[in-house]
Amino acid sequence: MKEFPPSWIALAESFLEKARHYTDVRITSHKNVDLFLHNKELKQCKGGSYSGLSVRSITPAFTAFACTSNPHSQTIKRIFNKVERRADSLGKGDLPVSALPADVKGEFKNNDVHSSPGEIAAWLQERIPPLDVGTHVDMVLRIIEERKMVINSENSRLYLDVIYLYLHIDAAYRDKNHFTYFSSDLGGSGSLENLEEKDHSLTETIESLVRCARRLSEASSPPEGMREVILDSKLSGLIAHEIGHTFEADSNTFSPHLLNDVSIPNISIKDDGGSKDVFGWTPFDDEGVKSREITLIKEGEVYQKLHTLQTAAKMNEEPLGSGRAENSSACPMSRMRNTYLMTESEGWSREALLEDSPGALFMEGREGGIKVSSDHFILYPAVIYRVGKGDLENTCIPVSLDGKVKEILENIDAVGKDVQFFPSYCQKRNQGVPVSMGGSLIRTKLRVGRY
């Protein structure tokens, strides 16, 4: 991917020096390549690129935003003048100085994928295990190269050069009477090796997905009604993420107070920029604020919220790097980055939790989920098992799970000690951003099989 032309940056900086209001400029460039594999065959390779420049002028009462996909001296000048003029006429006052990212500097890089798409496909093909008759594997690997620069009128200058990787795997089993499949998503940043799970190679992950797909062909219906369930990291991570949406201060679902008195000792839900190798790694946000950890809930208390510069100024709180945008043609909103649920005390090992939960239902993987309202969930696991004596026994077909957020949290009586992360794309007002969600195993009570 090409470097940003220095003339764009110089021009933007000369305008920022003269800006009458707080103003920031974002220059972004994205290049996506999607590789579609069926078993070991590379079926299709497609992708594209987009680059652009945006200018935003903000006051406590008003935000003026303009962007172009064709930046050159005339268009850059034009959009600067437009946002200044609008901020003059529609916005009064300036943002409090304490809320502004001033003099923030940094250069962040995690881009060690230098292989061609053909070489990357070969890397994937090598990791597909031999497949039995009736089983097959479909994979889509999305390689996202992102380059971003945020500069502002307060002398900040931040630069990011990163590669995000997102791998979707479908393992399927077909015989005369059945067609079953099991899916999983893996993600990482920087290098292909970061796609692999901590304890399993990619080959082992694929083998386990194929085994699950085959087991689902012999699955029975699970018992329905209110049940004791153990949710795996993908489902507890999804719950953490959906709860996180109620902490987005610019959203019409903003309602953290609903969880203010929830009694969940030892459990925290946090959001941070993630480590360098996770999918959606965000060392700084699209408003030029360096990422810091945001504790949404700690032991039943609501701590911090997800802010943009504007909402932080309004509520007199500190912005912690959660103002994100899909690309330069989108205005930043308060968004999650890497959200996870964890225990503050010593957690359970998987073995001990299964040993202690005979008769419970173990929910693995996520087919999807939705927050119906600010206090009600519906989740769809990918597979359900009955827990026997310390192990997973009968495989059951996946059915819906639902419950009130407060009840799910308050009914948690055991939390695993390990946190695992999974990649996802979070959608809000037609903008998709890469995020990670993570969690530990949790044991709680939910209604099984209503929807």
Added chain:
Amino acid sequence: MEKVMEKTLSKVDLIEIYQQLDYLYHVELHSNRIITSEEKKIVGFSSRCRIKDKIGFSYANTAHEAVSEALKSAEKSSPSVDWTLPRGPFEYPHVGGLASSSLTSLTFDDFIHYIGEANLTSHVGTLDLLRRKTRIINNLGVKAQKLETLMEVYLNCKDGSQVEHTMSRDCISIDTLEQMNKRISGAKRKRKAHLAEFKGSLLVPGRLSHHLCRNYLRTAFQIPAILDKYVLIQDISLVDDGTLPGGIFSSPFDGEGTPCKKRELIIEGKATHIMLDSSQAARQHTEATGNVTRVSWQSSPTLIPNNLIFYGKECNREELRNINEGVIATRLKAFLPILFNRNLGEVFLIIDGFFVKDGHIKYFVDNVKAKFNFFTSLRKMSELYQEYQQPYLQDFLFENVEFL
């Protein structure tokens, strides 16, 4: 675009270049004040090509980049059979009002002034005005160009319900905004958040019914197995009309440059036609149906119905609203497709709306889950009418709906 295509012709068997130029104005209102203004100018190109039996697709800021990346994409892909592009030149149908509106030259400052004139008193709302120029060319003689204007308005009522409306081209007017404003100011009904489970009727008003209908029919009407099957009750017929004057989804041509048409999808309950893109049509030795859409310039083309009109069980709107027990939807918040089969028409929605008993609105309810079958539960629909100034939107009445 033409020059880039000419330079590539020696390297490819088939090539298509698509251009989209968007001017988008967006404002956010809060207590009658503008709190955010966004002005975007985005130009993008995408290209599809075939080299021998390999297919490529790519998108970029310039036609040159899009085409060169599409060629690289084709080189890396596996062979794919029977892929083609529409063969032109075509004579495109005249679709009224496409570029004649004065809004096609509206500036952002005019737009702000226009919103001020309408004196919107909503608490919260957004207005989007999109001017889009689209061009498609291919090496089989397709050359198509259009200019469109679309305005989307969302305004929140004090009772928690939402008024939303999409105006196309000549239908955009201050009168419409004022009517919406009046409706918001008059909304003072009491609110009830929870509803006990029951089985009843669901009335989906025009602007929402069209969204629901296109969404649920898009997969079913791509499968040849649906042909000659009875999918609706036997008195109802369905026409897909891409050339309907004033229709939101009307256009002279679709996302591949094939002329849009008027076709019967269902006659007296029986499925008679499905939607076909140019490749599928070539395989079946027939014509493409003009149903290809592009979600954005970065997306590969997909199939979707245009303007849908049901016939056979129409009644007037007042009669339709005379519900024994049920809900009139004001907002579709989510589709829950997981574990539900769109091909069979199974629908699971989360809606906000008004609970109705004996023909009278009782209270506003939110987050109601409604489960029904699109095909077997659709019993009646309103006659074609105008809402605000937008023509041809029908209300649907679904019966035997489970509200959870």
